[in-house]
Amino acid sequence: MTLTLYNTLTRRVEPFAPLAPSPARVTLYTCGPTVWNYAHIGNFRTFLFEDLLRRYLAYSGYDVFHIMNLTDVDDRTIKAAQAAGKRLEEHTAPFVQAFFEDRDYLRITPAHVYPRATESVPAMVRLVERLLERGVAYKGEDGSIYFAIAKFSTYGRLSRLDTRELKVGARVASDEYAKDDPRDFALWKRAEPADEQVGAAWDAPFGRGRPGWHLECSAMSLEQIGKCCRTETLDIHAGGVDLIFPHHEDEIAQSEAGTGKPFARFWLHGEFLNVRGTKMSKRFGNFLTARDLRDQGVDAAAVRLLFWQTHYRKALDFTDEALAAAGAGVKRLGEFYERVKRETGNPKGLPDGRGKRDGRLAELAAKFEVDFRAALDDDLNAPRACAALFELVHEGNAALDAGAPGAALALGVLDRAMQVLDVMPSAKTVDTELAQWIEGRIAARDKARKSKDFREADRIRAELTARGVEIEDTPSGTTWRLV
Numbered sequence: 196m197t198l199t200l201y202n203t204l205t206r207r208v209e210p211f212a213p214l215a216p217s218p219a220r221v222t223l224y225t226c227g228p229t230v231w232n233y234a235h236i237g238n239f240r241t242f243l244f245e246d247l248l249r250r251y252l253a254y255s256g257y258d259v260f261h262i263m264n265l266t267d268v269d270d271r272t273i274k275a276a277q278a279a280g281k282r283l284e285e286h287t288a289p290f291v292q293a294f295f296e297d298r299d300y301l302r303i304t305p306a307h308v309y310p311r312a313t314e315s316v317p318a319m320v321r322l323v324e325r326l327l328e329r330g331v332a333y334k335g336e337d338g339s340i341y342f343a344i345a346k347f348s349t350y351g352r353l354s355r356l357d358t359r360e361l362k363v364g365a366r367v368a369s370d371e372y373a374k375d376d377p378r379d380f381a382l383w384k385r386a387e388p389a390d391e392q393v394g395a396a397w398d399a400p401f402g403r404g405r406p407g408w409h410l411e412c413s414a415m416s417l418e419q420i421g422k423c424c425r426t427e428t429l430d431i432h433a434g435g436v437d438l439i440f441p442h443h444e445d446e447i448a449q450s451e452a453g454t455g456k457p458f459a460r461f462w463l464h465g466e467f468l469n470v471r472g473t474k475m476s477k478r479f480g481n482f483l484t485a486r487d488l489r490d491q492g493v494d495a496a497a498v499r500l501l502f503w504q505t506h507y508r509k510a511l512d513f514t515d516e517a518l519a520a521a522g523a524g525v526k527r528l529g530e531f532y533e534r535v536k537r538e539t540g541n542p543k544g545l546p547d548g549r550g551k552r553d554g555r556l557a558e559l560a561a562k563f564e565v566d567f568r569a570a571l572d573d574d575l576n577a578p579r580a581c582a583a584l585f586e587l588v589h590e591g592n593a594a595l596d597a598g599a600p601g602a603a604l605a606l607g608v609l610d611r612a613m614q615v616l617d618v619m620p621s622a623k624t625v626d627t628e629l630a631q632w633i634e635g636r637i638a639a640r641d642k643a644r645k646s647k648d649f650r651e652a653d654r655i656r657a658e659l660t661a662r663g664v665e666i667e668d669t670p671s672g673t674t675w676r677l678v
């Protein structure tokens with residue numbers, strides 16, 4: 196099996212191979228957050244899908260170079276900074292910081308570079324100059340520079356524009372515009388007083404102004420892959436489905452008209468997250484951020500598992516019930532993992548020789564690994580990979596009950612799968628005072644058991660349970676954990 200991915204450009208699931216086969220390097224660009232506010236969990240669904248992609252590429256043996264931009268200047272950031280009465284960087288800095296914190300909370304692997312739009316303006320100016328020289332860009336009477344979509348014959352290939360009317364010469368200045376209204380779009384917007392007020396204007400040979408959002412991603416991705424890998428073609432470009440038009444369509448037009456080379460070979464798009472049936476959006480008021488979840492004590496492992504259980508190309512309904520079910524799932528997984536880990540010191544099954552020494556656990560683990568790979572090779576079918584994982588938990592527990600050996604192999608398989616899914620429950624932090632109290636109670640219980648005072652031992656166990664401490668008696672002593 197080889198990795199296959201659904202390519203929005205061709206509307207087909209295609210075998211994936213990178214442009215540079217040796218060394219097997221993959222260049223990956225993912226559109227990053229617009230740091231005008233906190234990113235909501237709908238944004239993080241996209242970033243998590245990209246994390247799955249990145250991790251599975253690495254698991255499959257590729258050397259991934261991952262670029263994620265930070266949009267710290269665009270229509271929205273300027274408006275928000277102006278409303279807050281702040282300079283642009285003063286307004287965006289805390290949201291950049293918050294984004295990194297949320298990323299770490301959700302266990303998202305950091306990109307190799309996070310270029311910021313405001314720090315990449317020279318590359319944007321160079322790209323606009325190139326487009327002007329090639330005659331695909333022009334200055335409008337408002338002083339802004341526009342891309343002439345009629346001059347780029349394949350415009351609309353990604354979003355299948357053929358069914359829509361191309362309005363030659365009609366222009367749009369705003370970063371976001373309607374799906375059914377393709378027009379010449381702004382590459383560089385002439386500086387307005389509001390831009391100057393927040394510090395969002397730069398000098399350029401074609402007039403003082405600021406970049407359009409679409410231009411930013413083209414210039415930053417080309418600059419970064421040029422630096423790292425001396426290429427002008429990305430292996431994979433990913434983002435949310437809402438970016439297909441106009442954002443990604445415009446990125447293709449600007450980049451390909453500028454370089455004369457294909458911009459990205461694979462285009463991957465993640466579907467929306469719905470909260471109680473409504474697309475999560477700041478506009479609709481059902482806004483939930485990653486930090487809201489963190490502040491409520493939600494384990495990131497549960498969020499990840501919940502997201503993996505729906506394919507990235509299907510809309511996902513986010514409900515409290517679904518999140519609680521995912522939480523129960525990661526707990527079950529964590530318990531199985533701990534059990535397997537304890538058994539690794541016991542390669543021949545249970546010490547008293549009870550149970551079959553039939554290698555059943557090893558067989559189950561090996562079968563799981565095959566199923567896991569087959570599922571993810573099939574356009575990142577994480578729901579199927581998770582189903583296989585929980586089958587291993589279920590059947591593996593039964594095999595362990597029967598004393599089957601093979602725990603060391605199973606542990607290795609689980610560790611490898613977690614490099615991709617990363618859904619083991621977070622260890623609960625215990626303060627030293629509590630730990631000392633627990634150890635003291637366990638010692639008292641041991642003493643009671645030794646003197647055959649089982650009533651006292653049971654009473655202590657109940658006392659521990661009441662404080663959320665679960666204990667287990669093993670041949671090497673009593674272990675405990677918080678539940």
Ligand SMILES: [Zn+2]
Nearest residue numbers: 226227412442
């Ligand atoms: Zn972008």
